[in-house]
Amino acid sequence: MRSTPKAYKNNEFLGSPQARTIRMLSEYIEPESRFEKFNIQDTVVFFGSARIRQPESLNSEERPETNPKLHMAAEGASMSRYYQDAVELAHMITAWSKDIYTRNLCKGRRFIVCSGGGPGIMEAANRGASEAGGYSIGLNISLPHEQGPNPYVSRELMFEFHYFFVRKFWFAYLAKALIIFPGGFGTLDEMMEILTLVQTKKISKNMPIILFGSSFWKKIINFQALVDFGMISPEDLALFTFCDTPQEAFDCLKDRLEPLCEVDTP
Numbered sequence: 702m703r704s705t706p707k708a709y710k711n712n713e714f715l716g717s718p719q720a721r722t723i724r725m726l727s728e729y730i731e732p733e734s735r736f737e738k739f740n741i742q743d744t745v746v747f748f749g750s751a752r753i754r755q756p757e758s759l760n761s762e763e764r765p766e767t768n769p770k771l772h773m774a775a776e777g778a779s780m781s782r783y784y785q786d787a788v789e790l791a792h793m794i795t796a797w798s799k800d801i802y803t804r805n806l807c808k809g810r811r812f813i814v815c816s817g818g819g820p821g822i823m824e825a826a827n828r829g830a831s832e833a834g835g836y837s838i839g840l841n842i843s844l845p846h847e848q849g850p851n852p853y854v855s856r857e858l859m860f861e862f863h864y865f866f867v868r869k870f871w872f873a874y875l876a877k878a879l880i881i882f883p884g885g886f887g888t889l890d891e892m893m894e895i896l897t898l899v900q901t902k903k904i905s906k907n908m909p910i911i912l913f914g915s916s917f918w919k920k921i922i923n924f925q926a927l928v929d930f931g932m933i934s935p936e937d938l939a940l941f942t943f944c945d946t947p948q949e950a951f952d953c954l955k956d957r958l959e960p961l962c963e964v965d966t967p
Contacts, residue, residue: 749822
């Protein structure tokens with residue numbers, strides 16, 4: 702007699718609308734178990750465009766020196782510098798994090814580089830951490846285009862999400878700092894949601910938020926106009942800091958994050 706499969710082994714049921722809550726819980730509980738296994742206490746999150754490419758990957762038509770009349774070529778080459786900046790900054794953070802862990806200055810692994818796991822700035826962040834010989838996290842999301850896991854994420858810490866909101870939870874929950882590189886709709890969405898949570902104190906921790914690339918961000922968003930029109934308070938401008946070099950960003954982060962380790966010191 703053919704036996705009926707148990708509910709938790711019934712793939713047809715698990716993929717049904719009725720089991721949506723179970724799938725959501727899985728995307729919460731499974732990452733939590735892995736973070737505990739690898740003693741990941743918190744993260745430094747990198748946001749930024751999947752479309753920003755490393756300079757050496759630009760073909761001849763995309764390089765302004767070979768196609769000076771093409772405006773997009775000049776813009777693409779200009780934006781590609783942010784890839785290398787993200788690599789350098791992630792390398793600095795990871796080297797510092799490893800030193801903290803090796804010297805037992807904090808409990809567990811602290812300030813682990815975390816990205817969305819895809820190409821562009823996300824790849825650059827994971828690449829910098831990998832080149833520094835440290836762990837890095839990739840919170841990948843299944844999309845019809847653009848997004849695919851990059852090869853630099855630590856294999857044990859690569860995640861594949863279906864639900865955007867659960868993925869966003871894991872970005873915010875473990876983050877002790879946020880670095881936002883230039884990006885499009887997705888980056889703007891992530892940035893504004895975190896800023897809203899901090900502004901409304903739904904995120905109560907003292908979390909530095911760095912907008913990397915002041916010329917880009919001040920052109921894309923007129924923050925002062927939001928104050929002038931009364932849409933935000935003047936003090937809301939202190940929720941984030943502009944930085945333009947990896948060293949400047951690292952120094953800002955280190956000054957804010959280093960005291961967190963003192964709490965762990967016996």
